Amino acid sequence: MTLANLRGRVAWIFEDEDFDVDQIVGVKNIKIKDPDELAKLCMAADDPDFAEKVQPGDLLVGNHNFGYGHPHYPPMIGMRKLGIGGVIGESFSPGYWRGEIAMGFPQVICPGIIGAVSRWDEIEVDWAAGVLRNLTAGTELPIEPLSESDKQMLEAGGIVGYLHAREGEEA
Amino acid sequence: MGFTIAEKILARVSGKTEARAGDELLAKPDFVIAYDFPGYTDVIFRQMEEEFGIEKVAEPDRYALFIDHMVPTATAAEEDLHEGTRSWGKKNNVPVYERKGIGHQVAAELGYATPGAFVVHFDGHISQLGTFGTLAIGVRRHLLEAFVKERIKFQVPETVRIDITGELQMGVTSRDVFHHIVRELGPRACRGMVMEIGGPAIEAMSLEARQTINCLAMFTGAITAINNPDEKALAYMRERQKLDIEPLFSDPDANYHARHEIDITNLEPVAVIPPSPANTRDLSEVAGTEVQVGYLGSCASGRVEDLALAADVLEGRRIKDGFQLYVIPTSQEIMEEAASKGILNRLINAGAFISSSSCDYCFGRMGAMREGQKAVSTGTLNVRGRMGSPDSDIYIVNAAAVAASAIEGKIADPRPYLAAAKEKVPS
Numbered sequence: 219m220t221l222a223n224l225r226g227r228v229a230w231i232f233e234d235e236d237f238d239v240d241q242i243v244g245v246k247n248i249k250i251k252d253p254d255e256l257a258k259l260c261m262a263a264d265d266p267d268f269a270e271k272v273q274p275g276d277l278l279v280g281n282h283n284f285g286y287g288h289p290h291y292p293p294m295i296g297m298r299k300l301g302i303g304g305v306i307g308e309s310f311s312p313g314y315w316r317g318e319i320a321m322g323f324p325q326v327i328c329p330g331i332i333g334a335v336s337r338w339d340e341i342e343v344d345w346a347a348g349v350l351r352n353l354t355a356g357t358e359l360p361i362e363p364l365s366e367s368d369k370q371m372l373e374a375g376g377i378v379g380y381l382h383a384r385e386g387e388e389a
Numbered sequence: 390m391g392f393t394i395a396e397k398i399l400a401r402v403s404g405k406t407e408a409r410a411g412d413e414l415l416a417k418p419d420f421v422i423a424y425d426f427p428g429y430t431d432v433i434f435r436q437m438e439e440e441f442g443i444e445k446v447a448e449p450d451r452y453a454l455f456i457d458h459m460v461p462t463a464t465a466a467e468e469d470l471h472e473g474t475r476s477w478g479k480k481n482n483v484p485v486y487e488r489k490g491i492g493h494q495v496a497a498e499l500g501y502a503t504p505g506a507f508v509v510h511f512d513g514h515i516s517q518l519g520t521f522g523t524l525a526i527g528v529r530r531h532l533l534e535a536f537v538k539e540r541i542k543f544q545v546p547e548t549v550r551i552d553i554t555g556e557l558q559m560g561v562t563s564r565d566v567f568h569h570i571v572r573e574l575g576p577r578a579c580r581g582m583v584m585e586i587g588g589p590a591i592e593a594m595s596l597e598a599r600q601t602i603n604c605l606a607m608f609t610g611a612i613t614a615i616n617n618p619d620e621k622a623l624a625y626m627r628e629r630q631k632l633d634i635e636p637l638f639s640d641p642d643a644n645y646h647a648r649h650e651i652d653i654t655n656l657e658p659v660a661v662i663p664p665s666p667a668n669t670r671d672l673s674e675v676a677g678t679e680v681q682v683g684y685l686g687s688c689a690s691g692r693v694e695d696l697a698l699a700a701d702v703l704e705g706r707r708i709k710d711g712f713q714l715y716v717i718p719t720s721q722e723i724m725e726e727a728a729s730k731g732i733l734n735r736l737i738n739a740g741a742f743i744s745s746s747s748c749d750y751c752f753g754r755m756g757a758m759r760e761g762q763k764a765v766s767t768g769t770l771n772v773r774g775r776m777g778s779p780d781s782d783i784y785i786v787n788a789a790a791v792a793a794s795a796i797e798g799k800i801a802d803p804r805p806y807l808a809a810a811k812e813k814v815p816s
Contacts, residue, residue, distance in 0.1 A: 236576050236667055238772060245774035283577040283610060287665060287772050312581045312612050313513055313529060320530035366413050367542035377530055378440055381537050 221373055224303045224324055224343040226275035228335050230261060230268070236286035239314060242293035249292075256296030274301030277341060281307065281332050285314020294318055306331050306343065306350060306361075319368050322376030326350065327362040334359055345369075391640025393548040394615055395583045398524040398637055402507045403540075410547040410644070415540040419506040419632060422515060423532060424455040424492045424748075425474035429511050433536050434477045441537050448539075449482035450631075453501060455492030456485060459754065460747045490720025490746035493517050493604065493688040498722050500629035504618045504636035509535050514688050514769060516611070517604035520596055521626050522618030522636050524583070527607070546612055547646040548639075549579045552588030555654030559811075560804035562698065563598035564690055564767060564787040565659045566590070567605045572659070572669035573651055580610030582646055585639060587617055590653055596625055597692040604689040605769065608666040658802060660765075661785035664773045672790055675800050682764035683708075683795045684776070685741075685788050686717030687751045690767035695788035696727045696736065702792035702806040703739035704813070709798035714791070715756045716741045741795075753777045765794040 240248050243259040250256055261268035278297065284307040294302075304324030308331055318325055326343050328350045335341055339354040343361060351358045364372070367380075374380040392400075392407065400408035402416045423430050437443040446452055454474055459467040471487075478485035489495045493514050496502060504522035508515060513527030528534075534541045551574070553566060570578075584606045591599060599616060606614035616622065617638045660675045662668040685691060685699055696718060708714050716736050718724035724746060727733050733743060749755040751768040757777030758764060764776055764783050771783040786794070789803030796806070 236665065238665065240772065245772070245779040248774065283580060286576055286610070286667070288770050288775070309577070309580060311577075311610060313527065313607060315581075316531055317529045320533075365544045367544070377533055378436060381441065381534060384538070 229276035238287035253299040257299035285311040391642040456487040503630040516613040519615035553590040555652040576667035577610040584611035684766040691719040699792035700735035708740040708795040
């Protein structure tokens with residue numbers, strides 16, 4: 219199996235380092251479980267029309283240590299419901315990273331991404347070539363390779379599929 | 390080039406003679422630990438059966454479950470969750486520890502923190518087992534892998550070595566040391582790596598004080614923390630440890646991602662300002678801020694030394710009228726020790742509300758704040774909504790500063806109180 223490339227527009231750039239993802243839907247909404255409700259809340263405090271503007275495949279861009287703090291799952295459940303295809307960051311907080319990879323949600327480490335893209339630029343993550351292309355600007359940056367297990371987990375769509383894929387292996 | 394303690398432990402549990410940072414291994418955790426929580430354990434139990442057809446785990450002694458959140462229960466649904474955990478444990482012959490305290494502490498008391506062992510949990514605060522030379526990692530939803538498979542795929546992490554030197558001053562605790570590390574090195578200094586911590590100031594500390602630091606490793610970005618176990622740690626575990634394995638230690642020429650040395654001699658009490666664990670300041674910068682709630686407890690703080698220090702601050706005084714001071718010892722074993730030493734009496738006399746051990750005060754299930762309230766807390770975290778309303782604020786401070794602030798109803802420096810107590814009772 220190979221990992222499908224990601225291609226879409228930059229729907230949001232989280233400029234803050236150590237960004238706490240709970241802010242995406244707001245802490246007061248963090249216990250909501252309904253994906254539709256969460257989708258409507260995504261970034262609503264910053265851009266009330268965010269949910270309308272996003273198209274399936276659009277991507278998020280984050281700064282260093284994205285997901286720091288005490289990350290909960292609902293914000294990215296909402297983002298996935300909107301069709302967001304993944305997050306490209308300078309670097310990620312390991313707890314957040316593990317949580318979202320287990321959900322099968324692509325996360326891409328791309329040093330230099332902040333400053334290399336603007337909101338609504340068309341970008342592409344080419345896993346095989348190991349690059350992120352800014353198709354709007356005509357530039358590209360290297361991405362860091364995924365570990366073997368992270369890659370397999372994304373290919374399998376999350377931890378359950380990943381563990382099924384490993385059912386034949388020796389204990 | 391030598392090896393780090395983390396590399397050695399992961400080599401051992403992967404059946405390899407050696408492992409280096411970056412290697413991807415199939416590692417067999419010595420222990421798989423979880424507390425019951427909706428969305429984690431109930432989902433894991435269901436997925437094991439429905440997705441993978443696993444009726445029972447093969448080696449029940451490798452698993453341990455704790456009931457420490459939602460204790461005591463407030464709703465029937467919570468009791469249903471606990472009952473599901475108890476019956477899963479019974480069916481699987483897996484021990485379920487209940488009403489013994491916060492699992493991360495009780496796991497140490499029960500000997501799961503065997504020096505040299507590899508432990509996984511979904512919750513990152515399990516890192517505190519590193520106090521005993523155990524590599525204990527919170528893997529979030531990947532914990533399912535450890536319930537379904539004997540071995541988990543695991544990439545050997547790099548290690549950052551931090552040496553702490555100098556001497557702690559009165560009224561300054563290991564809690565301040567941890568937040569000072571974040572201030573000095575930044576909230577991503579150990580991102581994705583192991584925080585190996587040692588040096589003379591750590592060696593001089595009690596195990597409790599080290600547990601505090603190691604518990605909070607995640608706020609440096611680390612996936613866990615570990616100490617090379619000294620005689621103090623090994624002696625504590627000798628009678629308790631569950632496995633008969635040799636402790637492991639980093640080689641003097643181990644390969645570290647980075648090495649740092651921090652002198653704590655001039656460290657003052659700190660406050661971590663809401664709403665991020667990255668915001669360490671000197672407590673003096675926020676002294677005088679009005680606060681209505683104090684929480685002394687959690688898996689990070691709330692052990693005997695913390696309770697005794699708070700009792701010293703409160704000696705012969707009362708907390709301010711209307712102030713809510715919650716004191717929740719980290720485990721029942723700790724509570725018993727604090728009671729037998731008369732520490733609890735002193736806290737009660739000062740007006741503290743004392744409860745048996747529970748995680749619930751740390752995440753706002755109990756003692757929840759309303760909009761506009763502010764707390765001083767030794768809980769793990771100060772993000773918005775952690776202790777009630779999203780519009781309440783949490784200032785993380787050490788146990789002594791919680792007590793001093795409870796007297797004044799304002800964030801207060803504990804040192805004058807401790808100095809006064811010392812004058813009264815010359816040691």
